[in-house]
Amino acid sequence: MTTSPIGRIGRETDRVDGPLKAAGGARYAADHQPEGLLHAHLVQATVGRGSVRRVDVSRAEAAPGVVAVFTPFRPLPLNPPSPQQSGENYSALQDTAVRFRGQVIGLVVADTPERARDAAALVSADYAVTPSRTSLADGSPGVAQGVVQKLADGVPSIDAALAASPVTVTTSVSQHAQHHIAMEPHATTAVWVDDHLTVYTGAQAPQRAAATIAARLGVDPAKVRVLCRYTGGGFGQRSPVWNEALLCAAAARALGRPVKVVLSREQVFTAIGHRGAVRQTIRLGADTDGRLLALSHESDGELPAAGGWQMMPGRDTSAVMYRTPNIRIDQRLVTLDTPPTWSMRAPAEAPGMFALETAMDELSVRTGVDPVELRLRNHATEDPVEGRPFSSKHLEECYRVGAERFGWSGRRARPRSRTDGDWLVGTGMASAIYPAWRQSATARVRFGDDGRVTVSSATSDLGTGSFTVLAVVGADELGVPVGSVDAEVGDSALPPGGVGAYGSSVTTSTVPAVQAACRAAVEALVRAAVENPRSPFAGLDPAAVRYRRGRVEARGRSVDFRTLLHAMGVPLVEAVGATDPNTTSPYRFHCFGAHFCEVRVHRLTGEPRVARFTSVFDVGRVVNAKAARSQLRGSIIWGVGHALLEADPIEPDGRFAAATMADYLVPVHADTPEIDVHWLDHPDPHISEFGARGLGEIGLVSVAAAIGNAVFDATGTRVHDLPITLDKLL
Amino acid sequence: MTQHEGITRRGLLGMVGTAAAAATVPLGGGSAAAQPDTGEVTVRMTVNGTATSLTADPRVTLLDAVRERLGLTGTKKGCDRGQCGACTVHVDGRRVVSCLTLLATLDGASVTTIEGLADGDRPHPLQRAFVDQDGLQCGFCTPGQIMSAAAVIAEGRARTDDEIREQMSGNICRCSAYPGILAAIRQARTEMR
Structure with a gap:
């Protein structure tokens, strides 16, 4: 180091x-208890699309301790979001439209949290319901978001380049919606003193959050302060300001008392954005030695009508990863009536690299070229589309060091050839890439x-x-x-x-x-x-x-x-x-990594378990080895969830099928393999004098592919639709 | 509504592992007294060594009672359904998820939260170990992890890495600091012997 x-x-x-x-x-957003505090609870729409015709608040208003009930018919005033900002494209309670199941249609304020929650359950609404669009498959192909393409001289199309390739691989993969599950449910405590507002709420960008709250409430930005000294995880979902914080601040203003709103865990699944579902197809063309001649990456990502994060999984993955003379990236979006999407740790890179690195493993199987050797043969020193060099790239060293630490060299490339008792044993690897930016x-x-x-x-x-x-x-x-x-x-x-x-x-x-x-x-x-x-x-x-x-x-x-x-x-x-970073740099800034893992699949039950993981990263200079190791290990464990556990399918009526922590599974302690994390010591000479490139997300990228590739090695079964659950291995 | 009697019972409680022996502080015993006028119940219990009397709605959970009524916000609400473990505290020396424990059932009980784990200014060995081994990141699940770990060690169920992993699997850490948590429990296990 x-x-x-x-x-x-x-x-x-x-x-x-x-x-x-x-x-x-350490005090988090919900731990603040100012004098005179009132407690609020959200009311959410129970239909997938349509409009609210009537809301009956009479029982809620008569319930003990209730101070106020706000609905679309008795709204708290909020300005609409800026059209320049991505994210939800409406303000809660400002109209009667229902855009997705779980949209906020009411806020109940009472003197205790129990009374607010119970009164919220007494609010009933009548809806005019229209059918929801919820199937990504039915909506595909979606609307293209600008195709990135580079073809060699004389090549008319990517299809022609693929057709002319001696070896081709087509890999179609899919994954459902995923949730961040930051351990702290979203919470806001809003306190007005005269015309100054203090908001305790977890925010990944405190100043941007304060500016957003000021704009949406129509107050002077200089009079809004956001405090979030301690925040219980973000992973992307605390980048924007969601309706709960805006309504809380507006209610505190309307009632002249501090108000706190704490979302129930179930409410977080729908009131706060998720990683959108996505379907992808990779087509690779190569010579018989595995050298890429053509790469096509197509994707159809969920984009809610209510707004959200745009899922673009090819841009920072296939468009930069390997050397190839012909490349085409076609990222499409499908409008659905689902809760808002939002960026979730390695938002596009985790799904994008699952697709690419699964396809590369299939190419390895087809050509008989070892997976590490295949990647070395396709190593890029500049990005394949723009031809710009990387600022600092030591990925080949990652492969070498990782293979050595893991003990890759003795690997036999024969699926379902190793057993240990009732367990089928396999190994797999994958490359990782994540953009670095200042x-x-x-x-x-x-x-x-x-x-x-x-x-x-x-x-x-x-x-x-x-x-x-x-x-x-x-x-x-x-x-x-x-x-x-x-x-x-x-x-x-x-x-x-x-x-x-x-x-x-x-x-x-x-x-x-x-x-x-x-x-x-x-x-x-x-x-x-x-x-x-x-x-x-x-x-x-x-x-x-x-x-x-x-x-x-x-x-x-x-x-x-x-x-x-x-x-x-x-x-x-x-x-x-x-x-002020130099934005006109000739270089491409990216972090790199190589993952190696061993997976065991039970011969009789199909249960997949990750036994051990070795990952080597090239992330520039590291400030704190202890925290860096924790963050990288944590990302790899996230990848175990991506590969084996995490999915929230959506039902035709727009209801998430797994919107509780009992149904949406994230890795627990017993799911954690032995993890060996290592990083190289190469400060990036171009990104800054210091040379750090950041490491919060790279660790997650391609973990699911490495696990899927090891599952194939263990069982001979290739699972393309995540997560890899036991039923798919029987 | 809330009344702290301010009687220190720390001497009665001792270490976590032996807390069960001193758990039933004689404060009247029996079930919580119902208040016929309001439907509320009065519960007398010991919280972190301090005798405490609370009169509250019978729907109030131990979690909401310590957080909202006693101001002990170290105990966290991660799911309110017993699915995440962030709210773990000790009742009569046993680890419980306080979100699924009704206050009304705790008359005469002894409760220890994360705020009561240290020995005065001296952090508990687990609190030190979680820092030493970086067994935390955002810190939101940490109080629950530490309370569970203290009980797991006291129960003698932290003998091997696999046993620790299994016993600690009710406490979710989304930052996934699990390797550091495992190392912290190993470290503290030695110190707590």
């Missing part, structure tokens, strides 16, 4: 927010007269380790112990320009800003030291004064910053640093 001489970059650092979380002292970012660094340094940035820590990244980088840059640095995130009132915690981009984007802020704060400290008449360095030339490891030094005198601030009578010195 890359380590700096005095700092902790790349080493094992305990999470700075760990002790408070382990003590139960947002412009801002950070503030403060020297305090208590001897502590505070590093702040208006991003969010969803369990992703940003608190610790800020502390470690600040400590490294200023040459002080990590323990003397406080980190602040999750507050929209911090200096403007904090990055959203999505796209695996917080570390990539924020570290350079923290470094810039540290340098600016040191400059400010030195300037104060020479300008303040009470300073021991007063009147010196700033060039003769230097900062080193928490001390200001000149002319043989060395004073720590705490003493200096006290001497000057100044409580703090601070500075803001901002970065």
Whole structure:
């Protein structure tokens, strides 16, 4: 690992927010209990499409403790969403249309959570129902979103290139809707003081959330503050502001009292976006040695009429992964009357690479070329569509190191040839890719007269380790112990320009800003030291004064910053640093990885179990080895869910079939294999001076393919429709 | 509605593993007293060593009681259906999901939440181990994980990795910090002997 001489970059650092979380002292959105608090509960539509004709609120209003019942006929005023923003395209309660089953059609406010919940159950609605469009298969092919195509000279079409290839493989895969299942159900506590609004709600982008709430409520953005110091997971679903937070803030305004709304777990499945269902077909053309001659990737993704995230699974996968002279990416969207979709960890890359890497395994079987060797033969040094080079790519090393750590070399490529008692044993591998991107970012660094340094940035820590990244980088840059640095995130009132915690981009984007802020704060400290008449360095030339490891030094005198601030009578010195990434880079920025796994399938029951996993990543520079390992391992476990467990099929009437945690299965402790995670030590020289590319999502990409490929090796059965459940292996 | 009597019973409780022995604090015993006028019930119990009396709607769960009425928000509501384990606390030394435990059934019981696990300012060995081994990320499931782990170790059901994995499978961690949780339980198991 890359380590700096005095700092902790790349080493094992305990999470700075760990002790408070382990003590139960970290306060999440629902843990705030302001004076005079009222409790709200959502009412959701029970039909899949149509309109609300009438809502009977009489029983709810008569129930004990009820303060107010809001419906489309007695709405809380909200502005419509900006057409420029993706996400839901309507505001709750502003019209009588029902766009999907589970849409919010009411809000009941009462004095206790139990009374609000019970009164919400007493609200009844009459609907005019129209048939729902819920079948992705029936709606396919959807509407094309712009085809990406590059053909070699003289090749008329991708079909012609495939037809001319000695070997072809066609692989069609599908997956149902998936849910984020962040452990903290969505919750909001809204408090108005005069015309200032404070909103406690989990937000991946606190400043963007505050701006959205202000716009939707029609208030001055300067008077809205979003606080989310601790947030119980995001995985994408806390990027936008959902109706529950808007209605909560509006109800608090209307009633003149603080209001809290906590979604039930079941409500989260429909009121908050999910990863849309998607069907994909990969067609590969190759020579008999497995060298790709043509690649076609077509997809049909769910796009709800109510709005949501656009599922584009070919763009950052097949369009960049392998060298091929002919390529065509056709991503289509199908309008359905389903709850809103939203980005979910490796939103398009996890499904996209499942398709591509399953097809590559089938090509390996067809050509008899070992899966690792096949990928080496098709290794790309530049992206196959635009021909731009990668900024830093060490994927071949990932394959080599991974194969060695896993013990791949002895593999026999004969499906259903290894058993251990009643278990069929197989191994599989897959390549991973995930785009790296830098947002412009801002950070503030403060020297305090208590001897502590505070590093702040208006991003969010969803369990992703940003608190610790800020502390470690600040400590490294200023040459002080990590323990003397406080980190602040999750507050929209911090200096403007904090990055959203999505796209695996917080570390990539924020570290350079923290470094810039540290340098600016040191400059400010030195300037104060020479300008303040009470300073021991007063009147010196700033060039003769230097900062080193928490001390200001000149002319043989060395004073720590705490003493200096006290001497000057100044409580703090601070500075803001901002970065604006070079957006005109000639390079493609991507993270890479190679997964290897062993799967066991029971001979009699078909039960698939992942036995062990080895993954090697090329993610640029790593700040905190401890948190990085956890995040990568956690992503791989997510991939076990993707492969074997997670699916929420939708019924013809628009009802999710598995919208509880008992029905929608995520990996539990006993589903966790032995996981060996390793990363290479190659800082990216082009993405920033620091060289981090981010690692929050790459670990999940292609895990499902590696598992599916191992299941094929174990059983001889290729499962194309996720999840790989035992019934498909009998 | 809420009344903290402020009597410290910590001395009676001792360590988690032996809490069961000292669990039934004599506070009147029997079932909760019904209040005929309001339909509410009065429950006297010990929470983290403090004798506590609550009068509440009989539908109130232990989870909502500690969070909303006692202000002990360390215990988390992840599903309210007994499906995720985030709300795990100890009742008379046993691990229970507090979302499926009605307050009205707890007259005379002794309840320990995450806030009552440390020994004063000294964190419980599991609380230290979860930090040492990075057995948490977002931290939302962590109180429940730690309360379950404390009971699993006390029950002697943390002997092997597979046994820990099985016994801890009622506590879902979507960040999937399971390898760190496993390592933390191994570490604390040694310290708690």
